[in-house]
Amino acid sequence: MSTAVRFHDQHVDETGPSFRDDVIAGLGRSPKALSPKYFYDEQGSLLFESICRQPEYYLTRTEEGILAEAAEEIAALVGPESLLVELGSGASRKVRLLLEAMRPTRYLGVDISRDFLLQSTRRLAADYPWLEVHAAWADFSERLRLPSGVEGRRVVAFFPGSSIGNFAPAEAEAFLAGLRRALPPGSGVLIGVDLVKDIDILEAAYNDAAGVTAAFNLNLLERMRRELGATVEPGGFRHRAFFNEAASRIEMHLVSEGRQTLVIDEYRFEFEPGETLHTENSCKYSVAGFQALARRAGYCPSAVWSDAEGLFSVHYLSN
Ligand code: AVJ
Numbered sequence: 001m002s003t004a005v006r007f008h009d010q011h012v013d014e015t016g017p018s019f020r021d022d023v024i025a026g027l028g029r030s031p032k033a034l035s036p037k038y039f040y041d042e043q044g045s046l047l048f049e050s051i052c053r054q055p056e057y058y059l060t061r062t063e064e065g066i067l068a069e070a071a072e073e074i075a076a077l078v079g080p081e082s083l084l085v086e087l088g089s090g091a092s093r094k095v096r097l098l099l100e101a102m103r104p105t106r107y108l109g110v111d112i113s114r115d116f117l118l119q120s121t122r123r124l125a126a127d128y129p130w131l132e133v134h135a136a137w138a139d140f141s142e143r144l145r146l147p148s149g150v151e152g153r154r155v156v157a158f159f160p161g162s163s164i165g166n167f168a169p170a171e172a173e174a175f176l177a178g179l180r181r182a183l184p185p186g187s188g189v190l191i192g193v194d195l196v197k198d199i200d201i202l203e204a205a206y207n208d209a210a211g212v213t214a215a216f217n218l219n220l221l222e223r224m225r226r227e228l229g230a231t232v233e234p235g236g237f238r239h240r241a242f243f244n245e246a247a248s249r250i251e252m253h254l255v256s257e258g259r260q261t262l263v264i265d266e267y268r269f270e271f272e273p274g275e276t277l278h279t280e281n282s283c284k285y286s287v288a289g290f291q292a293l294a295r296r297a298g299y300c301p302s303a304v305w306s307d308a309e310g311l312f313s314v315h316y317l318s319n
Contacts (some may be wrong), residue, residue, distance in 0.1 A: 001070075002273070003096070003130070004094070006009075008132075008133070008134045008135070009118060009121075009134070009135040010134070012163075016139070016306075017226070018072065019038055019227060020227075020228050021224075021229075022034065022035060022038065023038075023224060023264065024226060024264065024267055025267040026277075026278070027267075028267075028269070030279065031276065031278055031279040032269070032271075032275070032276070032277045033277065033279075033318060034220065034279055035142040035276070036166050036172040036279060036280040036281075037112055037139060037166075037250075038220060038223065039216060039217075039220060039279070039280070040056045040113045040116075041113070041219075041220065041223050041226075041227075042113065042115060042116065043115045043219055043222070043223070044073075044113075044216060044219045044220075044223065045116045047079070047212060047215055047216040048216060048218055050085045050212045051208070051212050051213055051216060054208040054210060054212055054213075054246050055208075055225055056205050056207070056209070057205050057208060058201070058205060058311050058312070058313075059161065059162055059192075059194055059205065059312060060161070061089050061306050062309075062311045062312040063094065063160060063161065063312050063314065064093070064094055064190045065307060066095055066096055066242055066305050066306065066307055066312060066313075066314050067097045067098065067120065067160075067279060067314065070303070070305045070314065071082075071097045071098060071100070071101035071102075071307075072101050073303075074098065074101065074102070074190065074303075074305075074316065075098075075103075076120040076192070077302070077303055077316060078154075078156050078188055078316070079154065080102075080103075082100065082106070083100065083104060083105075083106045083107070083108065083153055083154075083155045083156070083271065084102065084104040084106070084107050084108070084155075084156050084157065084158060085108045085110065085146070085155055086107070086109050086110065086157075086158045086160070087140040087157060087158070087159045087160065087163070088110070088112075088140060088159065088160070088161075088163045089113055090107055092120040092121065092123070092124055092159050095109075095124075095158060095160070095274050096106070096132065098182075098190075099128060100224040100289055101125070103130070104131070105130075105132060106130070106132045106133075106134065106135060106155070107121075107131055107132070107133050107134065108110050108125065108134040108135070108146070109124070109133070109134070109135050109136070109305075110136045110137075110138055110141075111135075111137060111138075112137065112138065112140070112205045113137070113192065114137040114140050114172070115150075117137050118135060118137075119297065120284060121133050121134075124278060140163040146182070148305065152183060153183060154169070154186045154187050154188075155183050155184055155187040155210070156187065156188050156189070156190055156207075157183060157187070157188070157189045157190070158178060158189075158190045158191075159189060159190070159191040159192070160191075161192050162192050162193055162194035162282070162312070164176075164192075164193060164283075165194055165249070165281070165282040165283040165284065166272070166280065166281065166282065166283075167283070168281065169283060169293060170188070171299045172283070172293060173293050173296050174297075176293075176294065176297035176298075176299065176317070177190065177297040177298055178291060180240075180297060180298050180299060180319055182225070183319055185319065186273075186319065187319045188302075188316055188317060188318045188319055189287075189315075189316070189317040189319075190290045190315070190316050191314070191315050191317065192312065192313070192314050193285050193290050193312070193313045193314070193315060194284050194285070194311075194312055194313075195285065195286065195287070195306070195311060195312060195313055196248055196282060196284045196285065197310070197311060198287055199243045200244070201311075202243045202250060202277055202284065203241065203242060203243055203250075205250075206241035206252065207239075207241050207284070208270050212240065213241065213252075214238070215241035217239045217241075217252055217254060217255040217280075218234050218237065218239060220277075220279060221234040221237060221254065222234055222255065224262075228264050229265070230262060230263065230264045231241070231262065231263040231264075231266070232260075232263075233260065236256060236257050236258065236260050237254040237255060237256055237277075238254070238255050238257060238293075239252070239253075239254065239255075240252070240253045240254075240255045240276065243284075247279045247281075247283075248283060248285070249282055249283040250278070250280075250281070250282040250284070251278065251282075251286060252278075252279045252280040252281075252282075253276035253278050253279060254276060254277040254279055255274060255278070256271035256272065256273060256274065256275050256277075256281045257273070258273050259271065259272060259273055265307045285313075287306065287313050290305070290313070290315060291315070294310075294315065294317045297317075298319075299317035299318060299319060300317065300319075301315055301316075301317050302316055302318045303309065303315070304316070
């Protein structure tokens with residue numbers, strides 16, 4: 001069996017700012033902030049996989065349970081598709097449930113972490129001889145480019161894991177509206193969305209006892225050292241995650257333990273004791289709240305699945 005003929009990869013040119021540009025801009029702002037997309041270097045992607053296995057992090061296993069249960073129903077609803085596009089595919093585990101139920105002819109995985117993406121999409125190509133596998137390493141919040149030959153075909157865009165929560169609601173709406181315009185008519189979006197719930201459950205999920213989320217957050221500082229030659233003592237910062245009820249989001253921060261200076265070449269960034277670098281927002285929705293957002297983005301929210309405890313939701317938005 002030759003996977004080579006069925007496996008295609010492409011690098012989608014990143015024309016935007018680099019990690020270095022964004023770190024220098026983000027540390028220069030007040031309050032200091034950085035995009036969560038920078039968590040996912042090789043080390044960060046591995047730590048994220050480990051987060052997904054932590055007992056407190058209910059999101060992954062709950063979404064997998066929903067997909068396993070609803071896979072046939074989803075397949076029937078979306079119809080025989082020619083292309084399944086996964087945004088932020090990571091280890092591409094959840095999509096297996098869909099691939100097996102939907103049996104699309106083509107799969108495109110899009111992820112920002114190149115080696116991770118190539119490993120996981122090569123595994124898919126090896127495991128599913130009937131599937132044509134494409135991989136694109138790109139920031140999927142940039143313009144989405146579909147492989148050629150799909151014009152006029154229906155596409156299902158799979159956006160799992162509640163990654164949409166990293167966008168503020170207005171940005172999420174704009175992103176989904178842009179995605180809708182990029183997809184051929186008759187296409188749909190299958191999207192995992194974490195639900196608002198008891199604060200203790202939410203906060204525990206981002207403060208696991210094993211400290212994996214803390215390591216994931218602190219890896220940003222390690223990455224600055226590795227890639228930018230930054231002078232920074234990761235031990236001088238601690239992880240903080242809490243639910244901001246007014247904004248309906250988990251916020252993650254790196255809190256400076258004392259007064260210190262982070263140095264990158266000629267740039268010096270002063271931290272006051274207790275000052276934070278805001279590293280992530282993870283927005284939480286009600287089912288109705290997310291459906292309203294999807295409508296504003298021009299979709300018809302035609303189906304929604306949830307677990308018995310109402311922890312997580314998976315929506316099908318038709319175009
Ligand atoms: C990948 C953005 C969905 O917000 O739950 C996990 C990332 N951050 N633990 C999330 C994350 C800390 C995750 N998303």
